[in-house]
Amino acid sequence: MAAVEPAGPRELSNTRRRRTVRLRTLLIWLAVVPIVAMGAQVFVTAHGLLGQSEHLREDVTGAERIGVPVHRLIGEMQAERTMTAARWAGASVSGDDLRSRRAATDRAAAEFRRSSATGPAESEQAARHLLEVKEGLEDLDAHRERADAHSGGVDGAIAYYTNLINQMIGVYQEQAFSHTQDADLAEESRPLFAMLSASEMLARQDTILALAGPSRELAFSRFGEFINAVGAHRYLYDTSVLPYLPAEERERFEQVTSSQAWQTKTRIENAVVSDHQDIASGVKLPGEVSGWRAAHEKFAAQLHKLTVDKSRSVLAQASHEADELEEEVYWLVAGSSGALFIVAAVVVFTTRSVLRRLNGLHERTVTVAEETLPKVVAQLQQGKPVDADALPTVGGDQDEVGRISDAFARVVAVSVDGHRQLAAERQGFGMFAAGIASRTGNLVSRQLTLTEELQDSCGHDEALLAQLMRSDQLTVGMRRQIENLLILAGGEIPDPHTEPMRVADLLREAAAEVEDFRRIERQSLDEVSVEPQVISQISHLLAELLDNATRFSPPRSKVVIRAELVADGLSVEIEDRGPRVTPASYEEMNSRLRSAPPYAVLAENAHRLGLFVVGHLAQQLQAAVTLRRSVYGGTSAVVVFPKDLLVPTHQEPSRDSAQSAQSALEQPSPAPSGPPPTSHALRRREERKPELVLHVGSGLPVRRTHERSQETVEPVRALAHEGGSPPPLPERVPQTHMAEQLRKPRTPEVTVTQDAATPEEVADAWADYEHGTQTVEDELRQDQP
Secondary structure, rough: OOOOOOOOOOOOOOOOOOOOOOOHHHHHHHHHHHHHHHHHHHHHHHHHHHHHHHHHHHHHHHHEEEEEHHHHHHHHHHHHHHHHHHHHHOOOHHHHHHHHHHHHHHHHHHHHHHHHHHHOOOOOOHHHHHHHHHHHOOHHHHHHHHHOOOOOOOOHHHHHHHHHHHHHHHHHHHHHOOOOOOHHHHHHHHHHHHHHHHHHHHHHHHHHHHHHHHHHOOHHHHHHHHHHHHHHHHHHHHHHHHHOOOOOHHHHHHHHOOOOHHHHHHHHHHHHHHHHHOOOOOOOOOHHHHHHHHHHHHHHHHHHHHHHHHHHHHHHHHHHHHHHHHHHHHHHHHHHHHHHHHHHHHHHHHHHHHHHHHHHHHHHHHHHHHHHHHHHHHHHHHHOOOHHHHOOOOOOOOHHHHHHHHHHHHHHHHHHHHHHHHHHHHHHHHHHHHHHHHHHHHHHHHHHHEEEEEEEHHOHHHHHHHHHHHHHHHHHHHHHHHHHHHOOOOOOOOHHHOOOEEHHHHHHHHHOOOOOOHEEEEEEEEEOOOHHHHHHHHHHHHHHHHHHHHHHHOOOEEEEEEEEEOOOOOEEEEEEEOOOOOOHHHHHHHHHHOOOOHHHHHHOOHHHHHHHHHHHHHHHHEEEEEEEEEOOEEEEEEEEEHHHEEOOOOOOOOOHHHHHHHHHHHHHOOOOOOOOOOHHHHHHHHEEOOOOOOOOOOOOEEEOOEEEEEHHHHHHHHHHHHHHOOOOOOOOOOOOOEEHHHHOOOOOOOOOOOOOOHHHHHHHHHHHHHHHHHHHHHHHHHHHO
8 A cells, every 4th residue: 555654743823812802891891881880979079968968967056056155255354354344444244143153154154165075076176276265165164263353454354355355256167167168158157257357356346346335445456456356347247248148138227237236336436546645644535435335235235146046047958058058969870870771781782782793703603614614615516506585685784794795695605606717627628638638538548459369369479478468467567547537537437347246256356457467466355346336446456455455565466355245235355565654654544445536636646646546435325435454564445335235146047057168169160261260360250249339428438348258168167177287367347447539449350150169179279379478477476576
């Protein structure tokens, strides 16, 4: 068998495939990312709004918890400061009134302590101010005792009350809406703090005028404080209170400023500023100051009520703002959730729609690529028609998936058209090759005919006869190569046999096709015959394997072919003693035997076309061909033909029939008119004459087999055995495997009548034939290396 070089391990590619992300994952991320981004944005926005609302709630709670008690405590401290200053100046202030006033201040201070202890401060600064106020209230009793004893001076007592009131105003500002992020609320709370400061300025004026006492005399420093307080409260009301009050509150404030008490206050302030008298100890106030106390009590109550209402209005607005913020958060969350749900639904619907269409496109493309297109290509290669409905068509869709589907349909159409053109070219090449083979076969047929004629005419020249037999064998090999060309071109070898053939005869016929046929040892272990329509194909298949075995094994080694029945049919094993073949080579050769390769592979392995021919024939016969290592180290080819190709063998003619034929042969006959025929001429007469060349519709050649006449062969065999000479050499039956197109038309020969030679003459002629054959064999052995 032909040795095949191992292909060797394939080089591993160093190029790593780039990791790709599935389209489903990309679409899911496309849906998840905007949803998560929108959700995060909604969360951040809602969290900010909720924080702002919570901060407003805390401001409202702090203002109600600290602001109201502080505001009340401020009013009580201002009244106690004024009463303390009046008593220090010698005004008519009874002890009961002072104690009552101080008791009211103590109640307000106790309420302040309780409220400040129930919650944390808004900031570190507010906590520091709150602590300062508490510490200042701890010293309130001590300063009262000093004021009652007139110890330490009136300035120290008044300064204690003033500082403590300023700290309380600071606490109120820190606890009530000092850190709010709402611009409207900050704008609304701004006049409230200015009103507290302006009320403190008015309270200081009241305290300074109380220090004047019945004498109406003030030191220059206190007179300056009075002037500053007048200017400060007027400035605050004009710039920080009145412009920022709503219309309703501005109207109420104007009612206060247009009241008789407020007019009296303004007249007294103007009189003090313009009508005072400078004295050595300070300033002598005009007499109008006597009406200050009554006017102050009236407008102070109205301003206090206006300040309290403003504080409550700010708290109500802050609470409303907090409610609106919470409601805005609820609407934001609800609307965003609905929007997210709609977006998610749209994204999911779109994603599923796209994935469904892509999955459909994937399934169609995979089906076309793995099933439909290979089937269509196989049909085209076999010359069968193709169902156009099985191929994808252009739908004309305008979306991306539709355009991809149409592009794939166009690609498939181009591929099918290309394979159709290749199949047409292959069929044309097959017909072209069949035509060339037919013409070449005619020449080979003429060469065989000429060789046979030369053998007939030069039968007595043994040297020339040996050369002619050599030429005959080479010509037979040429004919087999031409038939190989027909097979590889896609044609078949129709068998012209009409009767089954015994396996033993089939093995002999296949061996006769090989040039080195003398090395072949045939063993037919079972009596079985082969269907007539496959005789030529089986013979050609076995001849190719035998030729391969003889060419790739040592010249003097034997090639054994044995046939026997097995469970699956007929097993024919051809065993040689050729060189060792690697398992990879066996696997490669067996793969070539199992499937017909394309022309590209045939062109690359043109020196091993025998295996491809065997594979084609095995595929046509549905036979299994396997190459493996034999026990002798060579190669063993096992061919298993199916049972459908086998028929039982008919019994040979009985001995009586053979003796009758022998008696008929020994009967006297008329003397020949010429020289006795040679043994080769006798053999030519025993063969049936070839028929004319015929051409079938497909253009492929058709073989016919010529059967020998049993009536003449048996007697000759009997004579050969009686003479004690060795059995005859394998003989090629002329034109047995020749394609019908390759046969040259021959004129029918004249029917040969029964030879009239005596048995002795026939025996002598046969002896001459045996002697010539033995001489040719000896010469052929000498020619072989």
